[in-house]
Amino acid sequence: MSELTSHVSVSPGRRVAEWLSRRDHAVFHAVASRHWPGADRVLPRLSQSANHGLLWFGAAAGIVAVGKSTRSRRAAMRGVASLALASATVNTVGKRSVRRIRPVLDAVPLMRQLKRQPVTTSFPSGHSASAAAFATGVALESKGWGAVVAPVAGAVALSRIYTGAHFPSDVAVGAALGVGAAFAVRGLVPTRDQLPSPGRPHTEAPRLPGGKDLVVVVNKASGSATAKAALVREALPAAEVREVEPDDLCDEIDRAVKSARALGVCGGDGTVNRAAVAAARAGIPLAVFPGGTLNHFAYDLGIETVDDTCRALTAGDAVKVDLGRFTPGPNPDGAPGYFLNTFSLGVYPELVRIREHWSPRIGGWPAGVLAAFQVLRGERPLEAEVRGKRRGMWMLFAGNGLYQRMGPTPGRRFDLADGLLDVRVVHGGRLPGLRLMLAALAGPLSRSAFHAAGRMRRLRVAGIEPGTPLAFDGEVATAPAAFVVDKADEALTVYRPLPIALSNSL
Structure with a gap:
């Protein structure tokens, strides 16, 4: 029998796998059996608080409340989006691909074991994936907040081993998936630092x-x-x-x-x-x-x-930079009015007010949809002659430069001196809320039964009913019966810092 066994060879891959498994179990026992002062009270509670992502949703709310800045809001939203993608990946693919049994809890003191033991498979760690995804997503947008969140995320990952919920390899792979999810979100929605700052000319x-x-x-x-x-x-x-x-x-x-x-x-x-x-x-x-x-x-x-x-x-x-211009303007002398960002007719003035009220709390796009449904209830379309054709429309929007985000509401511009107007119209008809929502899902230069958009240098609008409001850069005025929207090309000089990397190379 020993002679037969001596001739049986074990493949190198299997030997490596067995070695990794032994090391995995050894590290698990070392962490699970070690006592750290204060950890028995803190880590189990921290691990439980991260169930269903509740800890990270609370952290996102705290970042928004304490930070009180656009960067903080972006960091919180990016962290939550990264968490959502990581959680979906782990629960739909990871847990079903490798059905690994949870660790035996003999080495884990009873006082640090979780009150409710997980029933899903052990590999990979969903808590670690969510923690790493949230922390990485936040850090990609704000290094300061990332430095605050990272130690908490590391403690959550450690707690999964310390409480006996996962093997170290489960935690390591889960964390790697979380980091990958954050970078995948950044690939779909670039951080502001990735986007080119308008610098021409x-x-x-x-x-x-x-x-x-x-x-x-x-x-x-x-x-x-x-x-x-x-x-x-x-x-x-x-x-x-x-x-x-x-x-x-x-x-x-x-x-x-x-x-x-x-x-x-x-x-x-x-x-x-x-x-x-x-x-x-x-x-x-x-x-x-x-x-x-x-x-x-x-x-x-x-x-x-x-x-x-x-x-x-x-x-x-x-x-x-260009100045958007509409002639005649809001002053009695008929002098042109100017806009740096947006000009609009129809329900948009009220939509802007409601959207900007809610945007800091729930984000720009959700706030835009909420504002659309609030504003359009009971309203009737605006009647106006646009480019020689009379039509009904819920909204006419003209942006000073091309906006990159999808939908009828403004997003980000990469060029503030392109000489173009970003014109978007939501056509009149039934179900105005649905029309505006579908327009928000359409491409920025799409054309459909609900929404039309295009690049223009000049736009003439006539036949406006008396008392119709117009909005420009958040200001509201009464629209004249007819007017022309165009651009004053490169009319303004504005201080803008060169990107740090570029300025260091000059």
């Missing part, structure tokens, strides 16, 4: 280190403008910072452009609009400090913090 502007010869007008009623004003004063001690009430904003901007080499503005998109028009007319550059709720224009420029603008001011880095 680059131009030079006066270098103003410390803010010398810069006047910054702050709208005290805008979002976080007052808090940002303190940061501006600290970062730019030579700048003159003027905080004003909304009623005094236009007069203060007019006074500022007469004495400054560059005009700074801190507030929301409506405030930035007024400053941009004044700066363009005076022929001086604009420095934008995001101080509103959403700050579409600043973020499309690649400006998220006061430091971003300060770097551009010090280096004199700037870009030319």
